[in-house]
Amino acid sequence: MKVGVLGIGITKFGEIWDKGLRELLLDAQLLALKDAKIEAKQIDALYTGNMCGDSLSGQLHVGAMAAENLNLDKASIRVEGACASGSLALREGVLAIESGQADIVMVNGVEKMTDVSTEQVTTALMGAGDEELEGFNGLTFPGLYALLAKAYMTKYSKLTRDLLAEVSVKNHFHGARNSYAQFKSEITIDTVKNATMVADPLTLFDCSPITDGAASIILASEKTAKAMKSQVYITGSGLANDSLSLARRSSLTSIPAGAVAAQRAYSQAKIKVDDINFAEVHDCFSIAEILAVEALGLAKPGEAYKLYENKDTYFDGAHPVNTSGGLKACGHPIGATGVKQAIEAVEQLRGHAKNRQVKDAKIGVTHNVGGSGATVCVHVFKGE
Numbered sequence: 001m002k003v004g005v006l007g008i009g010i011t012k013f014g015e016i017w018d019k020g021l022r023e024l025l026l027d028a029q030l031l032a033l034k035d036a037k038i039e040a041k042q043i044d045a046l047y048t049g050n051m052c053g054d055s056l057s058g059q060l061h062v063g064a065m066a067a068e069n070l071n072l073d074k075a076s077i078r079v080e081g082a083c084a085s086g087s088l089a090l091r092e093g094v095l096a097i098e099s100g101q102a103d104i105v106m107v108n109g110v111e112k113m114t115d116v117s118t119e120q121v122t123t124a125l126m127g128a129g130d131e132e133l134e135g136f137n138g139l140t141f142p143g144l145y146a147l148l149a150k151a152y153m154t155k156y157s158k159l160t161r162d163l164l165a166e167v168s169v170k171n172h173f174h175g176a177r178n179s180y181a182q183f184k185s186e187i188t189i190d191t192v193k194n195a196t197m198v199a200d201p202l203t204l205f206d207c208s209p210i211t212d213g214a215a216s217i218i219l220a221s222e223k224t225a226k227a228m229k230s231q232v233y234i235t236g237s238g239l240a241n242d243s244l245s246l247a248r249r250s251s252l253t254s255i256p257a258g259a260v261a262a263q264r265a266y267s268q269a270k271i272k273v274d275d276i277n278f279a280e281v282h283d284c285f286s287i288a289e290i291l292a293v294e295a296l297g298l299a300k301p302g303e304a305y306k307l308y309e310n311k312d313t314y315f316d317g318a319h320p321v322n323t324s325g326g327l328k329a330c331g332h333p334i335g336a337t338g339v340k341q342a343i344e345a346v347e348q349l350r351g352h353a354k355n356r357q358v359k360d361a362k363i364g365v366t367h368n369v370g371g372s373g374a375t376v377c378v379h380v381f382k383g384e
């Protein structure tokens with residue numbers, strides 16, 4: 001499989017007071033068109049990742065909005081898979097091209113989250129869990145990941161509190177080098193440990209924030225992409241699913257769907273884990289990054305702590321992870337996150353990542369999780 005990337009566009013992530021859902025989406029779309037050097041009418045189909053348009057902005061039908069923004073009558077749909085909505089939209093775009101239904105596709109992700117209270121956001125996000133078993137009983141997403149952190153750190157005691165905090169310290173270090181990141185401040189282990197407790201053991205600085213933002217990427221068939229001298233291709237797309245609730249999960253110390261999705265993507269791309277030069281992973285909470293690097297095979301089960309002990313996951317380390325700043329520092333506008341991860345992969349493979357550039361990057365993977373692991377989507381990107 002080989003689908004080219006023609007262009008990318010991304011808005012600033014954070015609390016964007018002066019833009020609504022529509023304007024954020026439009027800004028990213030226009031930036032991607034400009035980068036791709038194509039006109040909107042050349043697009044055959046649009047896929048837009050969005051989770052909370054209805055619950056936080058009263059706006060459903062975001063697929064139609066994406067087409068209307070560009071004055072197009074082309075096929076355009078919203079894709080929803082909780083926090084994995086963006087990568088699911090990307091996968092739909094890849095499949096549309098692979099099936100021959102489309103030659104050029106625009107994939108978007110957008111979320112407007114900061115116009116309502118944290119309580120409203122927390123309730124809306126809990127729709128990604130199991131309402132009967134979890135939401136109804138008072139669980140929240142920080143609570144769910146705190147349970148995973150407790151289970152993991154009980155089984156694997158070598159992941160100390162300080163090493164878990166290192167995940168956020170490293171992601172803030174990268175975020176400080178990313179112009180569109182929500183948080184551009186470097187922090188220390190003490191910042192994480194001394195911050196307000198959200199859900200034991202996770203403090204404020206173990207959590208991704210609430211974020212507005214949008215991202216767009218334009219894909220094309222290999223033939224068109226080659227003709228347009230594209231430097232980056234998607235060569236693998238793996239998707240796997242598991243139970244909505246943690247109660248029905250086979251493991252609380254891993255995210256099984258992550259490993260399955262990764263193997264599916266690697267096998268399609270014909271790569272081995274050793275071929276990977278960098279990864280953008282779903283660190284909605286610090287423990288999620290630990291589970292992600294193990295799911296991708298970058299560390300054996302229970303051994304991710306070694307990567308953080310050795311500082312391997314920095315952009316100039318042996319296994320760079322989340323050079324964008326991840327969800328923690330870059331921000332997590334739910335539907336846009338999966339597309340943002342793809343944009344970071346493209347920036348790295350084009351050699352445009354400036355002071356967070358991974359040296360000689362040729363292969364990168366993105367890993368995007370919906371809920372507490374009920375959906376995981378992994379893509380492989382190759383630079384040429």
Ligand code: COA
Nearest residue numbers: 083118122125141142198204205207208209210284332371
């Ligand atoms: N990391 C660091 N700082 C953060 C932060 C975060 N995750 N979230 C908020 N802040 C900062 C704000 O910038 C603000 O700083 P300021 O006072 O200097 O302006 C301060 O903390 C208070 O912000 P506020 O928005 O009032 O925080 P809150 O208490 O309402 O929300 C959380 C904090 C952690 C509860 C919220 O960000 C959250 O729910 N995050 C998880 C989102 C989630 O579940 N996503 C889905 C994952 S699957």
